[in-house]
Amino acid sequence: MTEISMSLNITFSDTLRASEAFTSMIQLEATSFGDIRASVGWTPGVCNGTAIRNPINDDLFDGDGDLGPQRAGTVRYPKTMSHSYSSTTFDLWPTPSRPPSLTSPGRLPGSSSHESVQILRQVLKDNHEKWHIFFDDFPRHNHITHHLLAIWAMGADGDIIRRVYDHDIQIQRPIGSSPEVITKENVYKHVGDARYYKAYLDFFKDAIRERDPGKVMEDYIFSYEANYGQDKPEMLARMMAGLGHGLIHLGYGAEFGLPGMFVQGLAQAAASNWPSAPIHPPSLFQGSIEKGSQPPLHAFTVISRLLADAKFVTKGENFIEMWGDALKVGDAVYELVEQWLPGASEIEKKIEELHWVAALLYAVSGYKRGEVVGRGNDDRGFNADFVSMHFATASIFLSSLMPFLTMRSQLILLRSSFGMMLLWWIALGRPELDVSAFFDEPLLDISSTVDSTVSNSVTLPNLNGITPKNNPNPWLGIIQQSLVHPDDHLPKLVRSLLHFSDLYGCTAPSTFNDTGLDGAEKIDGTLFLRAAFWTFKRLEKFEEGKEPPEFLVYGWDFKTFRDGLKGAMS
Template structure:
């Protein structure tokens, strides 16, 4: 049975989207490798804060039907790259029960193991619902900081939280809270909080994400607010050069509490659209590495919205934060113009089962590709019933575009790690290493 210290997947842990007939053997294997990962590896795999993606990778390919042999093979490839976990310090862990002491150690990666132990014990004592409410949604200083940090590190902590919630794994929820605790918190004061204040001053915005993007593209200050090579695309880039304008636009995305299902579908559908259409018309097709994170996070918002213990107002706020973060990520890569024809004209030669297997058998990707196609397949199911109810600018992906995007994703992912994605689709410099359109 799954616990705060034990990862235990069963064929019943299908999440919000999976293939049929998940095997017990694969469930045992993914449980085994994730337990080994938790007990032996650090949060970051190198000194420049590249994340350990093993949880994301293994649970995604499990849900897509990977065999035990494939899970083992892909785990061994990733295991070799990881840094060892730091030792725990019991006196430091004990001090975290004082929230002021807890906050003193935040944004210090050497304390990841201590935060993990703390949250494992908190969940063991109180349960996941109580920990979620206290450390994310209570509104106190610590909860507000943790919530903001969940979106740091290119949204990795909240992706990790999503896997823990979706697959009902308290240990992975503990990992996610520990991850957030050792990430930097600048998005709160510099972005999320002022966007909320601006939105409150102009309530009842009915702008779709696509409408907001159209407005942003015409603003030269925003367009010139990012530069290829920015060390931190947010803190050193767009939020330094065009912060007030970006906040002005991002605050226009709002989620009324009675429109959560529609706004959830719009957020997911739109993220897939602007990611798939962010191409260079003179270059071979590639998906943007930063944009796919907005897509890969999206699937978990269905799991978050289904939680009975989270208040409706908190759910609404969470989707607002996600949509605003999407706009920030997009603006930080110079807002490439979308080209629908790149999707509409793409040939379908693989069905979903073949798309899934091609994604999880990739020889050098660390799970980003599999996460992307799983989210696209899920979004198709979520969007279909709403296609006749919502405006096309709220659901720009429809019909057979879903499978076209799935085919595009696996076809265009290069074999060598650094050729899988383009990094900064709006910058001409990011495309120079890729070949021309054929």
């Protein structure tokens, strides 16, 4: 490839928009548009039997040089060069940029209109200035930004965005002020104290204004000092606290090029108070990142081992006790996580595995053979578990965060993500997975319950006795209805499952035969559509007419996966 020399005065937004320059460079190398993938050595997902590979030659990028760290599964970008912003040029809420990775989620038409973009920016700014990141002392999270960006990316217009914001602010509490200013000298003094959220916002706003967001995350989330330094701040555990909401926030910042989301995510992590998990030992931040001598375990193999070992059975009588049981086996969980990702040489493949296992642990755990679709009078049906749903809504952002992180931090993030996923799943009861029955369920029977009927009277004629489908693309109905559903988690989950289906939907049965998971030979690319169908029908019939704060969650289940523990999380 011809050597290209560029001299750029790069800003934060320029870094993420660099994809256009690299896309042009790639296209120059290809003899035709159809040859682009062959030219860059890129194959999409496992559908063609290989993991996604870096599309730019590795020799152009040196982990210690100016062109940035090795990045997994992405078009890799130059590091943001040293920069500073004046008060008039630094915008926390600019127009969202293009995604930073070839495997970041795509966007649907509608989100790109000038009106929707301007309204989105207005309400994001309003939320940032007015509302706290926690709306109560539990603490439960302000999801406004998550909700708005998810529906905007799926094509919501300005009117829907405004209505969603007006709906969601009813339960929020004012941001308030903090007792003390946060500085570099006392940055970890008040971690875990929600009263200092505003002070942390101001601190991290200055940090992001002055430095590349990747550098800020390296220093304040992924470094040894941020976790085991003086007073043991444990910032990685705080980022993963509360079902990974800090990770989700930072992921939105990376995917959409929004400095404000980085600022909020870092401040949220600092203000979060959560017991440390044993899956973040000191060795995670200091150990070798070289590939181990043993071949890595597949994520499904890890699940099969958890199911086969009685020590991972929880015995507590409520969710808090079950979480305590899970923490007791945290060291054993981390040993499995290390065997799953012994080094940083297979980052792309492991992100893929996390997408699959996130959907599987949510959807198949909630399924029981013979139960009804939807919410029956006796509360039978698919168990749309509120906790495990977050496995998917967090893991969607891993590909977007990779371009900002060094190889070591990529490894740290993936080990932490899988480890926390496993701990939560163990705490939920580590249910037996009836994989075969889940995939034996006729997909048509499930999909017919979601209405996306074609109303156009002009359709393809009947040929050979075959009638054109009334529901030709079931995803469209799911997307349309999730845009206006009052629950803020449903569109996030739909978007995650839609993205995973886009990447892996053509995966054939028998792909995972060698993983050791019972029924794995049945797993195919319909997993994500099946999960979306079951979820949507479970949440479709919510109780209407509730006043805040009772309308916080519409239809999600909080009974764990253990029989007889209904209401265990209330």
